[in-house]
Amino acid sequence: MRIESGKQVEHFGAVRLHPVRRVLELDSGVRIPSPIKDSVEPQRIDRDVIAGIQRELAIVLPIKDEDVKVFEGVLSGIPHDCLMIVMSNSRRGEIDNLKKEREILDRFCIATKRNALIVHQKDPRLGEALADCGYSQILDEKGLVRSGKAEGMLIGILLAMALGKEYVGFIDTDNYIPGAVWEYAQHYAVGFSLSDSPYVMTRLLWRYKPKMSGELYFRKWGRVSEITNKYVNHFISAKGRFETDIIKTANAGEHAMSLQLAKKLTYATGYGVETQELMSIFEQFSGLASPVDKAVMEKGVDIIQTETINPHVHEERGEEHLLKDILMPSLSVIYHNPLCEDGTRRLITRHLIELECIPRDGEVPSLLMLPPPETVDAVKFGRLMDRTLSDYAIPKGWPVGVSLPPAARKTREAAKLVFTDLDGTLLHPVSYSYAAALDSVRKLQEAGIPIVFCSAKTMAEQQVYRHELGIADPFIIENGAAIVVPKDYFRFPFSFSRIVDDYFVIELGAPYQEVRSKLRKLCGKQEAKVTCFGDLTTEEVSKVTGLNLLMAALAKQREYSETVIIEGDKKQLQSTLAAIEEVGLSYTFGGRFYEACLGGDKGKAVKILLELFKLNFGDAYTVGIGDSLNDAEMLTAVDSPMIVQTGDKRWNKLNVKNLKRVSGIGPEGWARAASEVLGGSSHKK
Numbered sequence: 001m002r003i004e005s006g007k008q009v010e011h012f013g014a015v016r017l018h019p020v021r022r023v024l025e026l027d028s029g030v031r032i033p034s035p036i037k038d039s040v041e042p043q044r045i046d047r048d049v050i051a052g053i054q055r056e057l058a059i060v061l062p063i064k065d066e067d068v069k070v071f072e073g074v075l076s077g078i079p080h081d082c083l084m085i086v087m088s089n090s091r092r093g094e095i096d097n098l099k100k101e102r103e104i105l106d107r108f109c110i111a112t113k114r115n116a117l118i119v120h121q122k123d124p125r126l127g128e129a130l131a132d133c134g135y136s137q138i139l140d141e142k143g144l145v146r147s148g149k150a151e152g153m154l155i156g157i158l159l160a161m162a163l164g165k166e167y168v169g170f171i172d173t174d175n176y177i178p179g180a181v182w183e184y185a186q187h188y189a190v191g192f193s194l195s196d197s198p199y200v201m202t203r204l205l206w207r208y209k210p211k212m213s214g215e216l217y218f219r220k221w222g223r224v225s226e227i228t229n230k231y232v233n234h235f236i237s238a239k240g241r242f243e244t245d246i247i248k249t250a251n252a253g254e255h256a257m258s259l260q261l262a263k264k265l266t267y268a269t270g271y272g273v274e275t276q277e278l279m280s281i282f283e284q285f286s287g288l289a290s291p292v293d294k295a296v297m298e299k300g301v302d303i304i305q306t307e308t309i310n311p312h313v314h315e316e317r318g319e320e321h322l323l324k325d326i327l328m329p330s331l332s333v334i335y336h337n338p339l340c341e342d343g344t345r346r347l348i349t350r351h352l353i354e355l356e357c358i359p360r361d362g363e364v365p366s367l368l369m370l371p372p373p374e375t376v377d378a379v380k381f382g383r384l385m386d387r388t389l390s391d392y393a394i395p396k397g398w399p400v401g402v403s404l405p406p407a408a409r410k411t412r413e414a415a416k417l418v419f420t421d422l423d424g425t426l427l428h429p430v431s432y433s434y435a436a437a438l439d440s441v442r443k444l445q446e447a448g449i450p451i452v453f454c455s456a457k458t459m460a461e462q463q464v465y466r467h468e469l470g471i472a473d474p475f476i477i478e479n480g481a482a483i484v485v486p487k488d489y490f491r492f493p494f495s496f497s498r499i500v501d502d503y504f505v506i507e508l509g510a511p512y513q514e515v516r517s518k519l520r521k522l523c524g525k526q527e528a529k530v531t532c533f534g535d536l537t538t539e540e541v542s543k544v545t546g547l548n549l550l551m552a553a554l555a556k557q558r559e560y561s562e563t564v565i566i567e568g569d570k571k572q573l574q575s576t577l578a579a580i581e582e583v584g585l586s587y588t589f590g591g592r593f594y595e596a597c598l599g600g601d602k603g604k605a606v607k608i609l610l611e612l613f614k615l616n617f618g619d620a621y622t623v624g625i626g627d628s629l630n631d632a633e634m635l636t637a638v639d640s641p642m643i644v645q646t647g648d649k650r651w652n653k654l655n656v657k658n659l660k661r662v663s664g665i666g667p668e669g670w671a672r673a674a675s676e677v678l679g680g681s682s683h684k685k
């Protein structure tokens with residue numbers, strides 16, 4: 001995107017008010033290396049910067065009985081990398097609008113390979129969790145979340161926080177133009193990219209809000225907004241010696257915030273919510289009221305305003321709604337702000353009387369306020385909602401609850417990370433069962449400790465276990481030949497080789513076909529009997545491995561390495577292994593079979609992944625759990641290497657410093673290792 005460069009920024013205490021910037025180009029092309037920095041006007045924001053931010057952005061979509069066709073259009077405009085949180089307050093019962101919304105979202109997510117949440121704000125479980133976390137101001141007398149878009153937005157903010165997102169944005173679901181929706185989400189990301197502060201808000205101004213009366217007329221928007229802007233500006237002007245008209249977006253329904261900022265604000269119920277967000281920022285961070293939040297005052301708060309190109313076409317709800325439901329509450333929150341002086345208050349009262357919103361001798365009514373989301377115990381809320389979240393997940397079965405650890409991790413002082421082998425380690429060497437380790441897996445998840453698989457298994461095989469166990473962390477496949485990272489896992493952009501579904505794949509090994517063609521050179525030249533998985537049928541793989549047919553088929557879906565079965569005496573084995581090296585391949589021994597590959601090893605993959613963890617979440621204490629020779633490199637790369645017992649109750653001999661032997665075969669030993677992780681120190685090597 002190319003956007004007008006920033007003009008004069010105005011300061012209001014620690015709040016930086018940016019004048020409205022216009023967009024010149026919605027898409028400014030691919031990155032072209034240029035010696036001239038783009039700080040000269042106009043400013044260009046790269047596609048990958050926008051995409052990087054959108055991966056950390058949750059878009060909250062409030063909906064109340066909207067036309068489902070229009071809703072469908074809105075969904076198609078939300079950029080692929082944003083997480084959608086649909087907050088519904090639609091009619092239930094015989095005519096179940098929530099059901100329709102859910103079906104549409106489900107179809108959309110399956111077709112586009114996306115995940116989303118859909119929540120009805122009247123779900124009693126939500127009310128109970130909020131009551132338990134001490135956030136009862138949002139509840140009605142029945143203990144349910146009150147009706148209202150603002151209440152829906154608040155729940156959206158809490159869920160985005162629980163899911164570890166960095167930013168939250170709001171887009172109404174009555175928008176007729178999917179292209180406009182797409183543009184809004186671009187603006188949000190661009191706004192965030194323009195700020196160096198963790199406390200940032202982007203508010204949109206629509207250039208045109210067309211009116212459908214006979215001919216299409218591109219009307220500048222809008223009367224209500226102009227009045228609200230006028231009084232917000234009056235409020236600011238009255239605090240200094242210079243008049244300002246900097247605020248043009250006091251009613252911006254379409255806006256976004258960093259969650260760091262969102263969690264500190266006080267929200268108004270009803271449609272005064274957007275104006276109140278501004279007023280709450282002024283109240284807390286203009287330095288005019290005490291106490292002050294030192295961290296925010298130091299970094300400052302950026303309020304970025306941008307003007308959209310697409311027109312805003314949405315459901316019109318009539319003049320009375322505009323005055324009563326939008327203007328009145330918006331002026332009310334200015335009027336009742338403790339910093340608002342009498343002059344502004346008098347003008348607001350007079351204006352509301354003129355518009356017949358209040359009687360001649362009437363008072364400006366005050367609104368119920370919702371306390372800052374940070375007053376909710378986020379970890380408790382996450383834990384209480386953990387099971388319920390899977391019912392909100394779209395498509396069904398998406399293990400959303402397990403996305404909670406990154407959020408919890410951020411609140412921990414010393415983060416820990418577990419890298420684990422699968423076969424013979426987390427999985428029993430004979431039965432492939434992880435049952436003995438299941439409780440420990442859950443405990444690590446509750447503690448917010450990521451579990452990174454690092455195994456010879458293929459991506460397809462590992463996905464089965466990740467899905468069953470609800471593990472959403474990155475994983476290392478085919479003995480370190482590739483690292484697979486869920487798209488929204490890391491905040492900062494990084495280099496990857498390709499995208500597969502919802503994953504970025506960093507490839508360290510050569511493709512399978514290359515490995516196969518080198519192995520073919522061995523054919524018929526060895527005294528030992530050499531068989532590759534690629535030459536076997538699924539049934540044969542199942543027979544030699546003991547895997548069921550499904551898992552055997554997935555084991556055959558190799559992308560980088562080949563599993564080789566070598567049958568012969570010791571001498572024949574040695575000469576075959578030497579021949580594998582001669583053709584340019586390396587190999588590892590996994591306990592039963594050999595893995596041949598070209599490039600990449602578990603240790604190298606662990607180190608690369610660790611760098612990404614450090615970059616995104618800070619330093620971590622690392623633990624490795626393995627059982628056999630091919631785990632040595634992984635175990636060498638971690639702070640605390642541990643080895644579990646093999647099927648015959650002994651430990652393989654590995655040349656790894658400080659290696660700790662834990663008793664228990666496979667998953668039994670894994671459970672013991674995990675309890676050491678939970679209880680032990682996090683002192684780095």
Ligand code: GDD
Nearest residue numbers: 062063064087088089147148149152172173174251252253
């Ligand atoms: N979850 C939830 N709960 N959503 C709701 C509720 C509710 O109780 N009530 C309305 N919504 C949804 C609507 O379905 C729509 O998608 C969105 O919230 C906005 O509601 P509208 O009633 O269409 O608002 P508006 O068009 O009059 O006002 C919009 O623009 C104003 C000025 O910019 C809203 O965005 C206002 O918040 C904004 O101030």
